[in-house]
Amino acid sequence: MSVEVIRPGLLTTVQDLGRFGYQRFGVVAGGVMDNWAQRLANAAVGNDEREATLEITMQGPVLRFGEPALVAVCGADLAPRIGSVPFPQGRPVLVRAGAVLEFRAGEQGCRAYLAIRGGFRVPVVMGSRSTYIRAALGGLEGRALKKGDRLPVDAYAPGWYPELDRALDEAKTPFAAPRWSVGFTAVPASARRVRVVAGPQWDLFSQETRELFLGTEFGISVNSDRMGYRLTGAMLKLRRPAEMISEAVTFGTVQVPPDGNPIILMADRQTTGGYPKIAQVAAVDLPRLAQARPLERFAFELVTLAEAQQAYLARERELAKIRESIDFQRRQ
C-alpha cells in the first residue's frame, strides 16, 4: 500500500521528531521544524508522536490515496482540498480509495504536516525516518519528494474511530471527518515575539548590543532554510573579537558571525559551531519560528530559564490533554 505523489510541491519531505543519539558522530539531528503542529497531526490519527509525517513547505503537493486512509493535516493553512471540496484540517479525516488531495500555496504559515495512521514507512536510518537532504540520509532516498514517488504506508485497518468508518460508508463526500478540531494553526498570526534565554556568550556582548538585540524588529532573510534563519535588522558587534572554541549548538541557538547579522539555527543545524551564541530560543517558541515566512518580522523577548522550562512543561501538559480529548471523542 502506498501514497502516490502526483505533484511534489515546493519542498515536501518525510520527517519525524529527529535523529537523536548520533550527534556525537557529527550526524545532524534534523527532524520536523514545527514539532507542535506535527505532533498534533500524529495525535489526530492516534499515532505515536514519533511516527513519520510529511513536512510540506509553502506550496503543497498533490497526493493520491490508492486505498482508504486516515490522515490529518496541521500547521500552515495551504488550502488543501479533495476535488472541489475543502479538506478539513486539524482533525482525523478518513479518505476514500482513489481520493486526490491537493494543497495550494497558502496565506497563513509556512509548513503543513500530513500524518497518516501508522506513519510513512520509509526505512529507518540511524533510528529515524527524517530526511536530511544535504547528506542524502533518511526519508525517501534521502531527498525531497518528486513526481511519481510512492510513499509506503500500512493498509488502513478500520476500528480506531468507528464513527468515521460508518460515516464514510454513508457519505457522498470523498471523505468523512468529525466536526471537532484540535486547532490547526500552530500560532496566532498576531504573536510576534519570540522568547529567548541568554546564551552562553551573552556576557561577551556589551549592554548596548544586548539592548539592540532585544529592541530590534528582525526580518527573516530569503536566504533562510531548514538549517538556519539569517536575520536582518541590526548588526550585533562583540566588545572584542572572541576566540571561540567549537562546541555543541542546538535547535534555536542564536549565533552571531563576524558580520554581526545573527543566525538562528533550525532543525537541520550542524552539531557543533564556533560563533558566539548570544541567546537560545525557548523550545516552545520554535514552532512559531518554523511557521514564519521569509521577510516576516519579529522581536526577541528575554525570559529566564525557569520561565522557558515552565512554558515548555505547560505545553507538554496541553498536548497530553489534547490527546485525552481526542481519545474521548473517538470513543463516543
Add this chain to the structure above:
Amino acid sequence: MAKATWRIAPQGDSCLMVEFGQKIDRETNLRARALAQYLVDHPLSGVVDVVPAFTSVAVHYRPEAFAEPAGTALPYERLAAHVEQVLQAGVERQAPEPRHVEIPVCYGGEFGPDLEEVARARKLAPDEVVAIHSQSPHIVYMLGFAPGFPYIAGLDERLAMPRRATPRLKIPLGTIAIAGGQSVVYTLETPGGWNLIGRTPLRVFTPETDPPCLLRPGDAVHFVPITLAQYKAQCDAGQDAAAERA
C-alpha cells in the same frame, strides 16, 4: 597537574553544557571525552544526545523527563545535580584506551593541490611534508561540522598553516586537509578553507553501519602514504565491498 575543575551551565531549556577549560589541549579534551563516554555508557532516560567537543560536553535532554511532580526544582537543576555528582565521583579521569586506526592517503597531485604551497610556505620539500604528516601521532578530538567529520589534533608544528584566504567551493569526499594545529578528513562535499594535501580511498562516513563513521573521538590515527595505483585499487575494492553489502 592542576586541580580539575569544570563549569556546568544551561544552553537554553533543553541542553546542558559542561566546560572543562578554555584551551584546546590533550588533557582537557580527554576529560570531556571521558565524561561523554560515561554518560553514553550509563544512559539517563530523557537524555537524547551527548556531544563531546574540544573542551566541553553538551547534554541534550527532554525537560519533561526531569520534571518533578511537585515542581520545585527545574528540570535543568535536577540534571545539573546528577552531572555534578558524576563528575565528583571522578569519571572524567577514566579515559578509555584509544583505538588505533590506519588511514591510507594518496598525498599531493590532484588530490592534494595545496601540498606544494604548504611545502613552500614551511620551507620543506613536498616529500618532507608527507613524511612529517604521516609520522606524527594524531588523535581525534571531536566529530562535528558534518556527519562523521573528524577534527584530528597532533599536527607537527613544522606544518602549522593558517586557513586559506579564500575558501574552496567544493572539496571532494575523503580529502585530507590541514590548518592551525589540526588535520581533517572531508566526509561530505562542502566548501572549506583548509589546505588540501591528499585523499583517502576509505569511506569515512558510512550511514549503513553503527556507529556510522570510521573515526570516533579519542581514536589514535595513523596516516599511511600510498601511491595513486594503490589508491585506485583500494577504491575499486571498496566499491566491490559496497556492492556485496547492497
